[in-house]
Amino acid sequence: MAKKKKNKTGTAEEEFEELAKKAKEDPLFRFLAKHYSKILTVIAVLGLGFYLYNKYLETKELSARKAGDLYAGIRASYSNFIQLIKEKEEIKKEIKVKSKERKKNSSGIASSKDEGKKEKKKKAAKEELEKLKAKKEDIEKEFNKAKEALLLRLNALKQEKEPYNILALLYEAGVFSLLNQWDKALADLHQLEKIKGNEEKGRYLFEMGKFLEGRIYAAKGERDKALSIFKALVKTASYLGTPALLELSYLGESKENLSSLAQLLIKKFPEEKEVINKNLSLDLNL
DSSP states (O other): OOOOOOOOOOOHHHHHHHHHHTTTTOOHHHHHHHHHHHHHHHHHHHHHHHHHHHHHHHHHHHHHHHHHHHHHHHHHHHHHHHHHHHHHHHHHHHHHHHHHHHHHHHSSOHHHHHHHHHHHHHHHHHHHHHHHHHHHHHHHHHHHHHHHHHHHHHHHHHOOOOOOOHHHHHHHHHHHHHHTTTHHHHHHHHHHHTTSOOTTHHHHHHHHHHHHHHHHHHHHHHHHHHHHHHHHEEEHHHHHHHHHHHHHHHHTTOOOOOOHHHHHHHHHHHHGGHHHHHHHHOOOOO
């Protein structure tokens, strides 16, 4: 009676050694059998290293794509936010006009003959005004919802790496400016100064932050601070020197100072001369 073969089960190492015994004449098998554990460990570590590195690259690319997608969504949300602000202003104007018309129609003494027509007009005007007020409430709700969603997205983008964190701060400062929340806007812009990155690479964004800061101080009525920021930009900016010069003009800076700053700017960037001459009437000795 033939003996039943035992189904030998063992570790991968035991199976590998068994295979090596059957091929003693093969130096490679002997070497692998002798150093199996060590080689396996090295391969495992190297494999894990490559795996983790690839995952790092994938995560980095995914993170960049995620941040890019998030930023694209924010731009769309920001446009919608601006549109809703316009709609809010328009509906306010409409309500104001209709309210005046209603008061006008309600005043005066009407004859009994015209009384019926007048009542119909008053009723129609009242209904129209109520519709406008209901529309205003709907816009307000949509606006508040859009604002909260936008701020949440911006907060998420602030956690990303440059340049997305910088863009998030700029956009958020813009949102707060539109809401007349100046201190919150300035707090965002002051955070830009704490970001240590490639200043040259992100120079335009940092300059935009300073420019927006100057605009906010001007809106707040703090003219001296605004003038100081715009003057510094004219002297040091690589991109926003000319817009800063124009802001100084709007803020009532003297022509003498404007001419001096304009000459300094044109020496650095001759191509700006045409824009400056077109927008400012200055005596430039160049």
